Amino acid sequence: MFFRLLMESFRRQRRRKALAGLAILLGTTAVTAMLALATTIGDRIQQELTSYGANIVVYPAADQLEVKVGGVDIKPVPGGAYLHESDLAKLRGIFWANNITGVSPELPIHILGKTAIGADVDASATGLWFDHALSSGGAPLKTGAVGLHPWWKLAGAWPQEQHTTAQNAEAVIGATLAERLKVKAGDEIQVAGQPGNASQALTLHLTGVVSTGDAIENQILLPLNAAQTIAGTPNAVRRVEVSARTKPEDAFGRKDPDTLSAKQREIWYCRPYANSIAYQIREALPGSRAEQIRRVEQSEGTVLKRISGLMWLISAAALLAAAFAVSAAMATAILERQTEIGLMRSLGASKTTVAMLFYAEAGLLAIFAGGLGYLAGSGLAAWLGARIFATDGGVRLGSLLIPVLFPVVVTLALVVAIAGSTPAIRRALTTDPSAILRGSV
Amino acid sequence: MENPIDLETRPDCAVIALHSVTREYTGHAGTVRALDHASFSIVAGEWVAITGPSGSGKSTLVNLIGCLDRPTAGELRIDGEDVAKMSATELDRFRADKIGFIFQQFHLIPYLSALENIMLAQYFHSMTDEKEARAALERVGMGHRAEHLPSELSGGEQQRVCIARALINNPPILLADEPTGNLDAANQKIVAELLQDLHAHGHTIVMVTHDPEMAGLAQRKIALSHGKVFCHPVGGPVVSLRK
Numbered sequence: 303m304f305f306r307l308l309m310e311s312f313r314r315q316r317r318r319k320a321l322a323g324l325a326i327l328l329g330t331t332a333v334t335a336m337l338a339l340a341t342t343i344g345d346r347i348q349q350e351l352t353s354y355g356a357n358i359v360v361y362p363a364a365d366q367l368e369v370k371v372g373g374v375d376i377k378p379v380p381g382g383a384y385l386h387e388s389d390l391a392k393l394r395g396i397f398w399a400n401n402i403t404g405v406s407p408e409l410p411i412h413i414l415g416k417t418a419i420g421a422d423v424d425a426s427a428t429g430l431w432f433d434h435a436l437s438s439g440g441a442p443l444k445t446g447a448v449g450l451h452p453w454w455k456l457a458g459a460w461p462q463e464q465h466t467t468a469q470n471a472e473a474v475i476g477a478t479l480a481e482r483l484k485v486k487a488g489d490e491i492q493v494a495g496q497p498g499n500a501s502q503a504l505t506l507h508l509t510g511v512v513s514t515g516d517a518i519e520n521q522i523l524l525p526l527n528a529a530q531t532i533a534g535t536p537n538a539v540r541r542v543e544v545s546a547r548t549k550p551e552d553a554f555g556r557k558d559p560d561t562l563s564a565k566q567r568e569i570w571y572c573r574p575y576a577n578s579i580a581y582q583i584r585e586a587l588p589g590s591r592a593e594q595i596r597r598v599e600q601s602e603g604t605v606l607k608r609i610s611g612l613m614w615l616i617s618a619a620a621l622l623a624a625a626f627a628v629s630a631a632m633a634t635a636i637l638e639r640q641t642e643i644g645l646m647r648s649l650g651a652s653k654t655t656v657a658m659l660f661y662a663e664a665g666l667l668a669i670f671a672g673g674l675g676y677l678a679g680s681g682l683a684a685w686l687g688a689r690i691f692a693t694d695g696g697v698r699l700g701s702l703l704i705p706v707l708f709p710v711v712v713t714l715a716l717v718v719a720i721a722g723s724t725p726a727i728r729r730a731l732t733t734d735p736s737a738i739l740r741g742s743v
Numbered sequence: 744m745e746n747p748i749d750l751e752t753r754p755d756c757a758v759i760a761l762h763s764v765t766r767e768y769t770g771h772a773g774t775v776r777a778l779d780h781a782s783f784s785i786v787a788g789e790w791v792a793i794t795g796p797s798g799s800g801k802s803t804l805v806n807l808i809g810c811l812d813r814p815t816a817g818e819l820r821i822d823g824e825d826v827a828k829m830s831a832t833e834l835d836r837f838r839a840d841k842i843g844f845i846f847q848q849f850h851l852i853p854y855l856s857a858l859e860n861i862m863l864a865q866y867f868h869s870m871t872d873e874k875e876a877r878a879a880l881e882r883v884g885m886g887h888r889a890e891h892l893p894s895e896l897s898g899g900e901q902q903r904v905c906i907a908r909a910l911i912n913n914p915p916i917l918l919a920d921e922p923t924g925n926l927d928a929a930n931q932k933i934v935a936e937l938l939q940d941l942h943a944h945g946h947t948i949v950m951v952t953h954d955p956e957m958a959g960l961a962q963r964k965i966a967l968s969h970g971k972v973f974c975h976p977v978g979g980p981v982v983s984l985r986k
Contacts, residue, residue: 303862303863303865303866303871304866306859307855307863310854310855310859311854313854315854641850642852644850645850645852646863646867647811647835648809648811648838648844649839649844649863649864649867649868649908650835650836650838650839650840650864650867650868651835651839651867652832652835652836653831653835655867734806734811734812735811
């Protein structure tokens with residue numbers, strides 16, 4: 303009879319139940335969305351920040367100090383102070399290989415030559431990967447400078463490294479330099495070979511003009527293999543920028559692994575701190591020095607902590623608002639049914655029996671509406687995520703259905719529904735049943 | 744077959760016995776005495792009408808007899824048990840066993856069928872028995888409407904379902920609060936006949952009514968005024984018990 307009462311109450315009082323259910327649904331939707339965002343915000347902001355550029359830089363170990371003026375590395379290149387381009391494939395084999403989302407090797411060179419109209423060219427250039435397939439036998443990672451510098455704006459097309467031959471190569475030119483040399487996409491620059499080494503002369507076909515907002519606007523960007531040819535340093539790389547998904551740095555992440563116990567070192571090694579990934583890169587690339595770009599990483603941790611705290615606060619506020627809404631809806635629903643309560647009491651039902659019945663109704667409603675709220679909240683989080691985080695690239699509900707949130711949200715809905723019902727149930731049970739039945743309440 | 748009993752000499756025969764029962768309510772405005780040293784008895788099988796104007800203490804008396812409330816002072820015995828000494832839980836149980844309520848407003852659960860409304864009383868008493876519940880509906884002439892919701896029944900039909908519900912657990916006392924107050928003449932007649940039939944079958948009926956015609960059907964009237972009880976005929980009950 304208890305279950306029949308429950309079921310009939312749901313079956314024949316759909317409108318009333320729908321109203322109370324709607325309050326729970328809206329509350330749990332808001333809470334789920336906030337919790338989903340709060341629990342995933344670390345990864346998502348990480349992903350977002352990663353899209354702003356590299357967070358690890360790799361140099362030859364022989365370089366102890368980088369000397370850059372206006373974005374140009376002016377430090378003389380010592381003999382042999384290069385990384386090997388062919389070694390970069392090893393990055394695909396390290397423990398955290400899958401966290402590496404971008405690799406961009408650079409080879410700065412100096413170019414002397416002439417434009418088609420005879421103007422002298424005396425400019426810095428950087429050899430880069432633009433869209434390179436990096437593979438160590440497995441699935442290749444399509445990467446390069448373009449992916450790591452999404453803010454670069456190009457009028458034209460990026461150079462194709464496979465079009466580089468012994469005499470020809472494609473290149474893009476910085477907007478400032480293009481203006482100074484009065485060249486544009488489609489023009490050519492004859493690059494002279496440099497005497498005294500294995501450098502070769504070749505023709506650069508300009509495929510576009512690039513605006514970067516920094517010193518690169520005064521440079522020529524060309525495929526790495528072309529720069530190696532011009533510089534006469536095959537397989538050489540001067541610097542590598544790496545973008546990796548990392549865990550925000552904390553005190554443990556800042557520890558020197560060589561001072562840790564074997565067990566602690568293993569834990570440190572198996573956490574995707576920028577430091578531990580840099581450490582693994584050093585292990586993979588002989589003669590290299592890999593460091594995290596601390597400016598980004600450190601502020602990232604602080605920003606994450608603050609945003610995450612804010613999201614939890616919003617979740618708590620949403621939960622509180624939901625509790626009030628549910629409480630009001632349940633109170634209305636129960637007060638409307640005071641006569642039933644009075645009748646049940648007059649038929650001999652104990653207060654506990656009546657309370658159990660109404661709590662069971664509230665509980666069922668909470669489970670059902672809470673479950674729907676979980677789905678709706680996940681959808682809302684996906685929608686919000688797509689609008690807040692540009693890197694999401696669209697609504698992906700599947701990626702935001704966090705299974706662990708389901709019991710949490712349903713439990714919260716249960717707690718809220720039961721807590722919200724309690725004042726109304728208590729009030730109804732303490733009211734004189736005969737007064738209720740006479741309609742004098 | 745009838746055996747006259749004087750309750751002065753045989754108080755054990757009383758199914759309801761009040762001895763100097765007082766009920767006071769304390770509120771912001773002070774203490775109000777709703778029932779003032781009420782003393783009377785009702786024997787098994789008796790049909791008693793409780794009458795009186797609004798505010799006379801009828802509802803308080805019905806609450807006390809219906810075990811929905813306990814006296815502030817005095818002794819109230821229902822079927823031999825002192826109600827004032829019972830805990831709330833015991834009183835719930837006792838009420839389910841001893842009292843069958845018939846309400847003016849019927850008070851059927853709107854989302855349960857007539858049959859389910861009867862079974863609800865069984866559920867709160869002990870166990871549901873659909874066969875028995877159907878038999879109770881048949882007894883009040885509502886067997887053909889067992890699956891109907893209250894909203895699909897007329898007022899008279901709803902009251903008959905309410906009477907069947909009051910009877911289902913075989914309580915020794917039927918407590919009817921204005922049982923015909925909400926009915927038209929035709930349905931009033933049906934319900935009155937039903938109550939007469941129940942009385943003829945030995946049920947004890949305590950009926951609150953404003954209707955002199957209904958009150959006239961009872962064997963005895965208990966009139967209330969300002970919380971005080973006046974029994975008619977004066978001198979207390981000398982009634983016949985049916986065996």
